[in-house]
Amino acid sequence: MYRAALLALLSHWRRQPLQLASVLVGLALATALWSGVQAINGQARASYDRAAGMLGQDRLPQLVAEDGQRFSQDVYVALRRGGWRISPVLEGQWRQGETRLRVIGIDPVTAPQTPGGGGAAQADGDLRAFLTPPGIAFGAAETIAALQDVPGLPALRVADDSLPGTLIMDIGIAQTLLAAPGQVSRLIVLPDQPLRQTPLQDVAPGLTRRAPQAEADIARLTDSFHLNLTAFGLLSFAVGLFIVHAAIGLAFEQRRAMFRTLRALGLPLVALTRLLVAEVLILSILAGLAGMALGYLVAAALLPDVAATLRGLYGAEVPGTLILRPGWWAGGMAMAVLGAGAAAAQSLWRVWRLPLLAPAQPRAWVRATTRSLWRQVAIAGALALVALGAARFGTGLLAGFILLGALLMAAALALPAVLAALLAGAARAGRGVLARWFWADTRQQLPGLSLALMALLLALAANIGVGTMVASFRLTFAGWLDQRLSAELYVSAETEEQAARLRAWLATRPGDLLPLWSVEVPLFGAPATVQGIADHPTYRRNWPMLSALPDVWGRVASGEGALINEQLARREGLVPGDPLILPDGGRMIIAGVYSDYGNPRGQVMIAVDRLTALFPDVARLRHAVSIAPESAPVLAHALIDDFGLPEDNVSDQAAIKVFSMGIFEQTFAVTAALNILTLGVAGFAILTSLLTLSAMRLPQLAPVWALGLTRARLAWLELARALMLTALTMLVALPVGLLLAWALLAVVNVAAFGWRLPMHVFPADWLRLGALALLAGGLAAAWPAWRLARTAPADLLKVFAHER
Amino acid sequence: MLLDVREVAKGYEAGAGRLQVFSDVSFRLDAGEAVALTGESGSGKSTLLHLCAGLDRPDEGQVRLAGQDLAPLDDRARAALRRESVGLVFQQFNLIPSLNVSANLSFQARLAGRADAAWLEQLAARLGLSPLMDRYPEQLSGGQQQRVAIGRALAGRPRLILADEPTGNLDAATGDAVMALLLGLVAETGAGLLMVTHSERLAARLERRLHLAGGGLA
Known part of the structure; x- marks a missing residue:
């Protein structure tokens, strides 16, 4: 009994290979992006553990x-x-x-x-x-x-x-x-x-x-970075699940008649349900294995960038070669199986509740009755309130991610209702019978396409949000570098003796020598840097201060005041005027807080004389040279040729900026890659939805064809419909993406990294993204439209002959 | 006694109140007997057929199939009884679209675990399906689809055939041909037949007629 019934159920997929491909590819892509990110995180965490475990450091x-x-x-x-x-x-x-x-x-x-x-x-x-x-x-x-x-x-x-x-x-x-x-x-x-x-x-x-430390320092520092990666992996996974949900849901709907027949012919409900669960399990295992293989490739491709980022940003060493761990396999397969289960749960529930004598005709997949639309809007409203609550009252990274998740899900759930309202408005404004049919027909298609459009909305909003965050960060960071790197040259001696000679040598030449000496100390239970700063006009003019006491530089120069970076201020709740006690017992007043992007550690700046007094053993090897820009190249050559400093030990401002921006770009290279992949997955969701729906479209299109519209014209209208829905989704995604960017900049970044960035908007990027989305939507719609244009009249006539 | 229906009543909840479809319906059907069930639209013919197949439960009364009272049976036991003892023929054919003719024909017999290749071959030949065995339902005409459905119902040699307007979707000539095949095969296998029909002409071809009207058997 089971064998015959299982073969009957599986025969559906043989006759619907596209639907099968949708489920398998959707789930494989979702698993791939998730497991790829997890492989990277696992690799990094294992390295931190090894670093910590070395010599029993943590144990x-x-x-x-x-x-x-x-x-x-x-x-x-x-x-x-x-x-x-x-x-x-x-x-x-x-x-x-x-x-x-x-x-x-x-x-x-x-x-x-x-x-x-x-x-x-x-x-x-x-x-x-x-x-x-x-x-x-x-x-x-x-x-x-x-x-x-x-x-x-x-x-x-x-x-x-x-x-x-x-x-x-x-x-x-x-x-x-x-x-x-x-x-x-x-x-x-x-x-x-x-x-x-x-x-x-x-x-x-x-x-x-x-x-013994529960967690290595480096693991603590990099947690937020990995959390960001995990969040992206989860978002990609969710977008992939939309495809699976749509495809499985459609497959179940199309088989409603078969389910009824099977039961009427003597297959018990329990057996049918078991078989469907087994079918989902088989599909998820197949897709999971493919996804894991794909995930390995994704991880192997992204790992060098991630390793470089972790090295540049945190000094964490992660091997560039991927090692796969059993936990990764198990976790990835579990996600594939659970994801497929979650995507199929609603459909399985419907089968379980399906009355034996229910109408056998397949109804449109998730027919959007007014009631179900309102229910979705109500859930979206509740999620929006959760997002609002997290933004208003929440603290920390968890609240930040609750805000992001609730915001995205609220927007996705509200999308069909928003689109329905927009289309209703367009239908009212439409003139001519064809326009009215077009708008009404588009509204009718909305339920079948809504899941794919929701996936597209998520991908576009994430793209806008993350893109805005990265671009804002880039703009701010570049400006901040201009301020912070105010000296023209930066030189490093190899030994203290050479450094002393260097100071004497430079003293006889134009330009001011500014020490860049620092020590690593534990501060408030975490590693921090104490750096000496000279009292010099270049700092007074350019240092990027966020808040300060009056006469801040005078206080620092006198040794009474200290400057702290934003990260330390936010983490410890410090403001100018608060006392600060260094580990050696040095007491001072916080005179100002400065922005210090890209640095995960706390930093304190004190007068250089105070630094040498408090830490006599401080290495005095690095210096900046403030000099007229046109004289800098001459001095740089003299340092190398006349003084004999190795070329690598002399850097000019431009080289450091290029290096710093390089680290910055590398940091977000992975994010950009995941962004593009997620958009690709959403494009695929539209393609599969349109293709699977196209088979159900003939009964709706055949009468219009019979009444005088050519197949080619109908195909063009189908294409226009897809482009129009994509454009509308992009319009809805824009404000959602900007809200997402605000949440990332004002909430998540502050919690994860300890700094807040000003938000800038980049309309040119939106236009580019919109064009990319239209291209994806157009490409996805092109094939189904082409198939429609090539449909034989005999197939259209079958609709009237009731032979379909 | 193959089918014994005693004082059965069935109604549905309608918007304004309860709609009683029929009550106090009793009849018997013996093995090898072919009975027509007629009545106006909405008189409850299909509902009565569903009760006989164990697809639904009566509000009152008792349905016994092959000596077995259906009332205490759970879904699993009813399903087992259907696949082993009942052949169903629907007006809409209800073939499995993803299986070809051959697989559809043998489906219920395989479900019951008693597919007989020789009998299936004979059935296909009798029903004129031999050249169509590799085709899929969408590639068949309505008459051909109904012949497959009849073959499927008979493939497991059930004791009772329940047919719900089996020619309702076919033109008169095709319907007659399909009907002749059905009656011939039922007679050959010695199964009982209860057939719902609107057609006086078809009902007249069967041995006995039950007429539902005014909420009961007339």
């Missing part, structure tokens, strides 16, 4: 200096003597030319056995070579390959579980490489401590015990 408690600085290894020795089972780690950045590395020095004898840790050396079995100069450094294959010709490093070996951009070596070797003799960054507290040990305060009063 074991640690002893660190209260000021966050390195400390003498004598403290380590004293603690060991006091009974502490600890292992020292030295960590730092190593630079040579353009090569930047994170160097981690460990003691292989005491280090905990974790991936990439002491195990690397011990597993290798060559402890002596690891410990004695020049030593051995372990790193990821890509890092080792890139370092082959770089001098001054230990012997390099590949360790599979290492992170890119990181080398692990013996702590003694690392101390030499990082020019930090006798220094350690932290001490890992090993498990199984002896019962008796000297209290920490007695042996090392400057150290504090840091509890």
Whole structure:
């Protein structure tokens, strides 16, 4: 019984390959975009975990200096003597030319056995070579390959579980490489401590015990970036599900007569429902597998950009090669199956409730009765209220995404009613019998097309919203860079000795030397940068201040005041006039808050003299040179040719701007790609809807043809209808997209990144997008229209012969 | 006794109140007997046929099919009884559009798990369907579709054939031809036949007639 019935049900798809393709392609695309994004996120998160897991950073408690600085290894020795089972780690950045590395020095004898840790050396079995100069450094294959010709490093070996951009070596070797003799960054507290040990305060009063971290710093920093990606993946998934919902719904509607016949011929309702569930399951597994394969390709294509973004924006190293994890497969397939289930749930419910003697004629798919339209409008209204509530009373990223989701869904649900109202108005204004028929017929088509148009609305609104956000960001960022990069040249010395000579050398030449010295400190429980700033007119003129006390620069110059960036101000609720206490105990007043786009960390600017007084060990290597623009190239050449500074250590303002804008563009490259893909999926939704509806159109079009309209004219009218509906959807999408942009700029960005951007509008972009949407709608309608124009008169006549 | 209908009543909720279609309807049908069910439009002929097939439940009374009271049966048991003991022929043919003639013809028999290839071949030949076996319903004329529907109803050798205006959608000549085939095959298989029809002429060709009028059997 089951076999015969299942074959009958599946035979529908054999006769309707286009519908089958709609379901499979729709679900595969939805799964692909979702699983692609998840593969990228999973790859990045695994890297963060490895970074955090390295040397037990997140899993074991640690002893660190209260000021966050390195400390003498004598403290380590004293603690060991006091009974502490600890292992020292030295960590730092190593630079040579353009090569930047994170160097981690460990003691292989005491280090905990974790991936990439002491195990690397011990597993290798060559402890002596690891410990004695020049030593051995372990790193990821890509890092080792890139370092082959770089001098001054230990012997390099590949360790599979290492992170890119990181080398692990013996702590003694690392101390030499990082020019930090006798220094350690932290001490890992090993498990199984002896019962008796000297209290920490007695042996090392400057150290504090840091509890294991639930989440690595870098994971916290990048959370918002990944959340944005996830949100986009989910949006694409939702758009894909619209296709699946429409196609499955239509397939169920077309088979209503078959369902009734099957039941009349003796198939129990339970068996029919089971078979339909099995059918959806089979389809979702097939589409899910295809989607996962496609998702892998999407992820592999996008990952290099994402890795570059994470490196540029957050300094997070993510390998550019994709590794697929079992969880990813399971999650992707689950999404495909659940998505198909959600898309089919309504149809399955209808079958379950379908009376055995219900009319067998297939009714139009989701016939938009006035009641159902009003119900949809009511839900849209409720969602709009949710969006309003989230905007007015919500805080944080979750409220931001509730606002976005509710706004988009409200707009999508309201669309059919809005279009129906617009078409009713057009019908009233229409003159001539053909125009009236056209408008009335378009209204009749609306229910069948509404799901595809809703998907198009979502894609267009997301495009406008995200496009406006990115373009606003770009405009603001470029202006901000012009203000912030006010000096003409930026130079870096390689050593303190060279820096001192450089200062003396520059002092004899035109232009002002402005130090760019900074230290990394923990502030309010998160990593932050404290930077020294010179009292110079170029800062007073150009620094992009958001709010400030009177005489802000005088306060900073006197050492009494500090400037903080917007991120830190928003995160900690700080305003000018509030006190600020630095980790070393330095007390000052917040004199101003400045915008600092693209920086995920908190930043404090204080007078450079105060910085050197508070942090005497601060590296004094980087400087800006304020000089007349026309003299800058001459000085740059002199720095390289006369002073002997490597070319890479001298940057002019334009080069830094190009570099910064490059990072910016890379950051949003993934967003732009997902945007285009989502629009493509929506275009496909229109195509499949039009194609599947075209078969049902003949009984409506045949009488008009018989009354004297040519098939070609009818086809042109079909094309015009699709273009007109696309244009109307674009019109509705515009205000929705702008609201979305506002929500992204004023709510989500503030919650995710800590800065608020002014909103700019770009009408030329809307026109471009509108043209693209019309092209998609036109292309989608072209094939069904062409098929209509080529329909044989005999097929149209069958409508009158009741032989269809 | 193949079909035993006793004091059956059926009504529907209409907008203003309850519409009683018929009441106190009783009749019997034996194996091999062919009975016509006639009456005006709206007299409840199709409704009575649906009750006999277990597609619907009476408000009052009892329907026994092959000795089995339908009242206590759930959907699953009624479905089993239909696929094993009843052949249905509809006015609208109700073929499965995505299956070809061959698959449609054998469908109910396969559903019941007793498809007999030789009998199916014989049926197809008798019904003139042999050259059409690979065609789909949309490629057939109305008469051809109804012949497939009759074949489908008989393919599982059911004990009772219930036909609802099987020639209602066909012209007179085609209808006569289809009717002759149906009666001939029913007689051959020894099944009982209850056929709803408007046509006095067709009703006269059957052994007995039941006439629904004024809310009951006349």
